[in-house]
Amino acid sequence: MARSGTVTWRCAECHKERVLREFTTPALPAAPHVGGLADAVFDHALTDPDRVALGREDGAGRWRDVTAAAFRDEVLALARGLLAQGVRFGDRVAIMSRTRYEWTLFDFALWTVGAQPVPVYPTSSAEQVHWILYDAEVSACLVEHGDHAMTVGSVIDRLPRLQRLWQLDAGALDDLLAAGARVAEDVVHRHRRAVTPDSVATVIYTSGTTGRPRGCVLTHAHFMFETDTLLGRWEPVFASASGGRASTLLFLPLSHVFGRMIEVAAVRGRVKLGHQPELGADALLPALAAFRPTFVLAVPYVFEKLHRAARRRAESDGRAAVFDRAEEVAVRYAEALEERAFGVGPGPSAALRIQHQFFEKAVYGKVRDALGGRVRHAMSGGSAMDRRLGLFLAGAGITVYEGYGLTESCAAATANPPERTRYGTVGQPIPGTAVRIAADGEIWLRGGHVFAGYLGDAKATGAVLRDGWLATGDLGVLDDDGYLTITGRKKEILITSGGKSVPPAPLEARVRTHPLVAQCLVVGDNRPYVAALVTVDPEAVEHWLTVRGRAPLSPAELVRDRDLEAEIRRAVIAANTSVSQAESIRTFRILARPFSEADGLLTPSLKLKRRAITAAYAAEVDALYR
Template sequence: MIDAPTPAPNIMALVTESWSVRADKVVMRYTDPEDQWIDVTGGQARAHVDAVAKGLIARGIGLGDTVGIMCRTRFEWTVLDFAIWSAGAIPVPVYDTSSASQIDWITSDANITTLFVETDAHAELARTVASDPESPLTAIEVIDRGAIDSLMAEGAGVSDAELESRRSAATSDDLATIIYTSGTTGRPKGVRLTHGNYTVHIAGIHEELRDVLFEDGASTVMFLTLAHSLARLVEVALVAAGTVMGFCPDSSKLVAYMGTFKPTLIVAVPRVFEKVYTSAEQKAAAGGKVKIFRWAARQAIDYSKALDSPQGPSTMLTLRHRLAHALVLKKIMAVLGGNSHWAISGSAPLGERLGHFYRGLGLVVLEGYGLTENNAASHVNRPERSKIGTVGRPLPGIEVKIADDGEILLRGPSLFSQYHRNPEATAASFHDGWFMTGDIGIEDEDGYLTITGRKKEIIVTAGGKNVAPAMLEDRLRAYPLISQCVVVGDGKPFIAALVTLDTEALPRWLKAKGLPELTTAEAAADPTVREHIDKAVERANRAVSRAESIRKYEVVLEDFTIANGYLTPSLKVVRSRVLADYQERIENLYATTKP
């Protein structure tokens, strides 16, 4: 075991110390055009970042300047991120899926003059923004066009002494980055996070997750978008810990990359864990083995639940679990590389069913909770004691209070202090020094937190019943045929839902049921498909009272995706947009027949 680092004066002090200790050891890996892994040692990473940072200095990037990065999750993203910090500047992430208007807002609000983009298509969007005389954007650098190599060449004349002066200039109180929220409820707000917000937070994370991050050979495939606060925190924490990080910019290659990289740690959002489960189930169904798959899944879940009981798993359950592992479960683990024992899940609720299923496989999912405003993580389950269904206990330094209405309030050194150029939003987010998360939750006697809903999303029916939609939505999304679900019913006589079909899973599902190929529209009207959705709704309803249950639903033919703006890049439904765009269809659910 390597001792976890203590808080450093700034982010790059953490990073360079880690790379110095591991100068001859692999710290990162990326793939060539043939998808072969290329190793990067700590010394090579340091030299690469230093050369790019010198190029930024040569370009005139000054202390405290903001520099944008619009790119998929790849090696160059992290190099630029650390190089901008090394030059004493402030990196600002921009989602690679952003529209021209979103680029315009972020670059204008953060006063970004230089924007690094990945592709020519990104550059075209950025140029439409830069063409506005009021835009601060003056330089657009294309990574795929050799922008990083150009920087390295231009910085050859910058001295090591000047670079070190820049790198060590930032203190814990200085601004490190501005991360813009996903904007599910309006225009994205810029969250200002300092170097101290990161270094203190990461020291606490390292202390609490030592067994995960500091074990020999610890590694992970980074595929979450680095523009998101969770991935950004993980990026710095992993590099500082020495956990080997491989980059997967193309999600369609994730399974293949897992197979060749064989990570010990998986960092993902719940949707990824759901897709692995449903894909395995559908593959089993296509091969006529769905019954044995479901039997094996039950053994995994039952075995995991028994681990939490005083008596533990019975002898018969243990034997059934071993058989299930040999027949089915080990194959699912192989999809994840076959070497993972830990996973971290955040951004949305995972759910007890999936938590127990994966622990039954041998993969302990440490579910956590956080917002961009609290630097992506305020709570996480610990390796030594994980309570499935909760998001764990607070991380070091985090204080928690549950308000009278159930809202989770936080304060501590990892929390932001203000939104960028938005004092009104800042004032509205704090009360007596406590940050109001907007989430509803309960704490148990051990301090483990359970998230029960989002305050702004609470539905109040015409009968006065308060309904948290997340519980129903999570359960419906778990069904292989359903992609997304939005529960509605505010001010209405009963709860209803809009659901979309999983177009990737649909062909396999139809084949497994002995049905012909159908379009999404045909499937939505097919009696057998509707019968199975009815059953999925019935199962979801068992978790709530009758007053909270879904009485009617409508299948929406267009899925909710990032591309059409109904999902954020972190795969959260933009509820406000769905409710606005489908208002007429929602009204029709209540205007036609009785439930």
């Protein structure tokens, strides 16, 4: 049973005793972890060789099944090729690619020989690539295509340890498989048997919103603890679905810890895994329709886009009022189920159940169809999801389990449990994990998934690991049931010239709930009041103009359009109702285009780079205070 309470802690600096709030969820019963992550590939091929383990899309858009035995054979053959090319136990090998089948193949082949994959975001600049490859002392690098090869090539003279560069789209896989023909299989297995849970599995670099990325050292044991805990506790998500096995289409970047964790969980949990490299609707929606996953993993932005697209389709068909009514019913229906789960309500009334059933085919079924038709569960992480959006999706038949974690915690440290989801929170500590709220509101974590430290940086490691606790830098509150709500980030708190402390994230999230808003950056540090920079969703604006019979707007016209400004002002006013007057957004500026990763204004996980944005738009920020 989960335990909550308070603890007394003596501050080492001021020597005062402080009361901290803490919540612990006991670990699940589990067998001791042995071996390494690649062992699952070989064990599953031995016990269930004909089971479909992965789906692989061919060049014509068709999905081909890959059995457990076939995947084992590919992993083994590639592992032989890596050994033939000089990769050895403990070597670090960088992978710079979008999410695709070959990434998973290389991960497990590298783990088979005891090497350590080092992911690199495919959009990284030359200097970012240089830093990661240099700091991690990689001996080889796999890139996806020629542009990536040129990026690495531009800094290769400053990478003395880099010995080999392979390019996927130039036949690297075939070359490695051919080279491995002369390596005996027994040599591979000797390497594999030398891997232990304490062996380093990967070094994942943080996205670097506030400075140079640091390499987080994660072991095989960290991934085993994390994935086996999720597979056990969230069994409804990962278990076989009616009419077939559980499956997921992974479109999150494998260069991010969330996607990497799901890759491992799918293989260990015998979940059919597919890959989709493109996040754009034109590529993603057909892939979802063809693959038909039973669950998906995404960041809130993806679910927001799904909801907005469904609303626009309804408006284009002249059924906006129907959709809005269906949304209201879905939210009320999900709230009633939530209240019943927590023992504070009887559940949906008969009248509400009838209304809900009425909209099932006309609205809710179409929302699910956009994800392939079979999705009933989803997991969301990376940033906070709006409570109303979570309730709507639940009412539409897709339960989203929102969670929270960091690269340093091997992805999820908290998540909403299947039987008692509290929307608007990031859930309770996952089994075997403790969450503590420090005296200043900072979230501390402890558990078997907390990383071993930053590569080669004892000082930075010591700053975040304190007596077994990971100081996250995030701020939050725990309710009486141990559900965590994220309230901001310590380094992002704005302090106005009047001395008012303002966490920007909650305000930004509320403004972003408006269908026309893409992003919102709240400013006001050392300023007399709080203001905001707002970007709009181009597709949503185009639809909004069409419905009103108006011609498209140029970027210059967009920022000055009075009707658009009035719409955004309504979003700002609605957001301000949740805060005091001193914390409210007094004025805002609409920008001509959204912040993008290509411009260096977003991290690869789509978080705002606050310093970069305020520097790039310094003139616009200054204008807000004239």
